[in-house]
Amino acid sequence: MVVDPDGAVFLVRSDNVEVGVHWMPPGGGLDRGESPLAAARRELREETGWTDIPIDTLLCTWEHDFTWHGTPVRQSEHIYLTRGPHRGPLGDVSEAHRLDRILGWRWWTPQELGDSAADPLWPPTLPQLLTEVRAAWADGRPGIAPVDLGYLPNPPRRG
Numbered sequence: 001m002v003v004d005p006d007g008a009v010f011l012v013r014s015d016n017v018e019v020g021v022h023w024m025p026p027g028g029g030l031d032r033g034e035s036p037l038a039a040a041r042r043e044l045r046e047e048t049g050w051t052d053i054p055i056d057t058l059l060c061t062w063e064h065d066f067t068w069h070g071t072p073v074r075q076s077e078h079i080y081l082t083r084g085p086h087r088g089p090l091g092d093v094s095e096a097h098r099l100d101r102i103l104g105w106r107w108w109t110p111q112e113l114g115d116s117a118a119d120p121l122w123p124p125t126l127p128q129l130l131t132e133v134r135a136a137w138a139d140g141r142p143g144i145a146p147v148d149l150g151y152l153p154n155p156p157r158r159g
Contacts (some may be wrong), residue, residue: 049090062149
């Protein structure tokens with residue numbers, strides 16, 4: 001999860017069988033033998049083209065169900081937190097977006113997330129997590145202790 005200097009968060013808009021269209025940080029599954037941190041770095045590069053943003057702070061873990069290319073999956077997510085510049089994807093990331101059913105991207109300000117996105121958020125507790133992170137940064141702390149959100153059921157599919 002990339003947060004810009006003003007506190008906005010970069011999210012991609014994706015489509016999924018269970019939930020439908022939703023917003024989430026860039027990310028995806030592990031390749032064989034890959035650690036969650038290595039996967040987070042790779043997925044950020046594949047989905048944004050960004051290679052200059054260091055990732056090392058675990059924000060949260062959570063589990064949820066979804067379907068990936070026709071196969072039902074219970075996924076254990078590790079979401080890492082980093083700061084980065086306010087910019088769009090670099091280079092041609094269209095193939096990764098096509099494969100991952102990414103429909104678009106945007107930066108969300110704290111106010112916009114607080115007002116609730118029109119589409120569901122993954123994880124659903126994203127606004128609360130970011131509020132805690134911003135408070136920690138305002139106090140000079142690097143972030144919050146990693147949070148285990150446990151299993152979170154998906155909201156009903158929209159549209």
